[in-house]
Amino acid sequence: MPTSVNIDIRSISLRHLKAIVRVAEVQNITRAAVTLRRSQTAITKSISEIEGQVGVKLFDRTSKGVTPTTQGDILVRRTRSALAAFQVAANIFLQMKGGNVNVITNPVFSMDISSKRLMALVALTEHRDVRKASAAIQVTRAAIYNSIRELEALLDIKLFQRKPGNMVPEDFTMILVRQIKLAFSEIHRGLEELENLDGGTVKGKIVIGSLPLARTMLLPRAINHILKDHPDLNIQTREGPYDVLESGLRSGEIDMIIGALRHFDETSDLKTEALFEERLIIVTRKHHPLTKEKNLTINDVLDHQWVLPPKNTPARAVFDDIIQKKALENPDIFIETSSLATLRGLLLGSDRIALISEHQLFYEIQFGMLSALPIELTGTYRPIGITMRSNTTPSPAAYLFYESLRNVADNVQPKVA
Template structure:
């Protein structure tokens, strides 16, 4: 099994040499190496080597060769669809840069006909915002990264980064180029996984953005099921704020986001797929004074301190709305954190209260460490589900993980222990 959980996922370098894609596309378009070489103004031997290199990297024949020409095989058709999507993203980048810069020029960047290290240098610079940090990540010298950037900017006729005292800042042209480049490279990554899937191999990496509810309830079980069935797959998760994860999703750095859904106006350009309904609960340690009362009202909780997420978070907003709508004032909040482990330990060591989804502390409830106060809180109802790009065509691995998530959430309120027994 392969599972990693880390900072925002970095796009993996594609296993397909991007610099050969233009030759492959030309052969598909013209049906022969000779016509492709004429269209590209390249030697026939160079075009042939490019195709053979791609076939070697993918481990599959991309063309059926005959005296009448070359037609894409099933593998070639899969790669062609992804290459055309990748080129469409880069065409968008070119058009946007042409609007922003009078000197904009076509270059190998827009057909990905460029050394992969140069492409990765752009992405590392956008992420790290520092020439030295990008050089260290790439394992090359800082002057080499600086030279790469200068050459790319001269080649496309636009400045991609502004230099400041605190580092590098993408220009508007830089933002659009790098945004579309990430989406294009994601298509090529998925193409390699799709070709492997046709060969009967379930491999590649699934990258998931996960918010608090998905992290503690659905996703761990779905990942376990997936990796037991397909041990050659790898799953990596990305934690962070909703805004950070949505930006990563839009840029193709992650395959989907799982967690509490925000209103549609916060998810423009994304599809929302509700999976289950969730209602929050007031939680405390077993043996808390309120647990001993014959009946408990929300007003009774005003006598106790609370541990809650920071102001502006969805949970905090629900909490404030809950008390204000019932006209009983606001409790005293003495701890602000989004870390569930910190909240859990504080609850276990004190008489503090918290407002959480019952799914987030299911093990603590089943072991008798924590308890849920018998309060009906319909004002806190919310949906848990998936966020995906509207034009998304997920990789085979992502499709398999999505299927596991949907299977789990289609069974309402099944205890985790039963899930584990069914794995």
């Protein structure tokens, strides 16, 4: 069987995949051809070409019709998820246009358009420069321009503002590109599932969004744990502000985010699972004068120079809440940083004190570089866990990593009830 995960998504016809979904639904090639307004020969060719690309049989043919094989079911399920991603973009477009357009038959939303056209849009949106976009996906600049012109004609809108030196995507362009990425990620996960059907060690790529609280212990331990049994996995971590990681999660570029959990309502396309609770501590260098004091409280240390988490982060919100509830005044002098390396250097080279989660400086405290002050910060326990998309099934590789995280978390701290 060919290595499905190495297939260039641009070489797969979205129209062929859509045909496979319809055939699976009606279990008859002739009826599928009628509903799709294509010939029976064209539908048969669609199935044959996709089967040739992925190297597996997608349908069993009988005298009564056709039924999907196990492999066919996988590809149909993932393609339905891709269609749903395009439907979200269609609904937003319909609302934007005041309901005065037909999105059902628009090729941009119905998967009746070339993957290459859509990838050109994605590339130009990401790079905002035709030359860089063409280099990124290895096509000519003319191909980029032609793709954008075709898409703008189909949608009857401008997708970019042409400005000196760059192309600025319109708001709907950003939405459309997010949904295109999500659709392609679903198709790619389908290919990964096909690749892993034969059992044995799991292969595939996992992209993990890593927030600060997970980077020191939980994430490295989970990676080491899973690679013992599945050494062929390609694991990538992405670090950055939460909103950037969340955007990547929603577009399918990231499989899950690990770290402090945010709240989502039941209608959200994201879901969370708490693994354990983490508390905040106050840390100093070893042999700091405060380490000799006993019965310290938060009131006793506010006049020191602080290193605090940036504003608009969960840890900073907890600190500000403590100050407010105790009717205390904020420290007069403080530095804000989210960089663990910067914080470590500041503490080791001065008498500053820092507010940070217990796990982030676990090794520095364990090996005697830094000390945690015996100050109990009531109400600073926060749930640490996994954030994932709620409306899709993880790839085999991502699911294994999810299980690895749960296993490791049970040994880091008791699981949240």
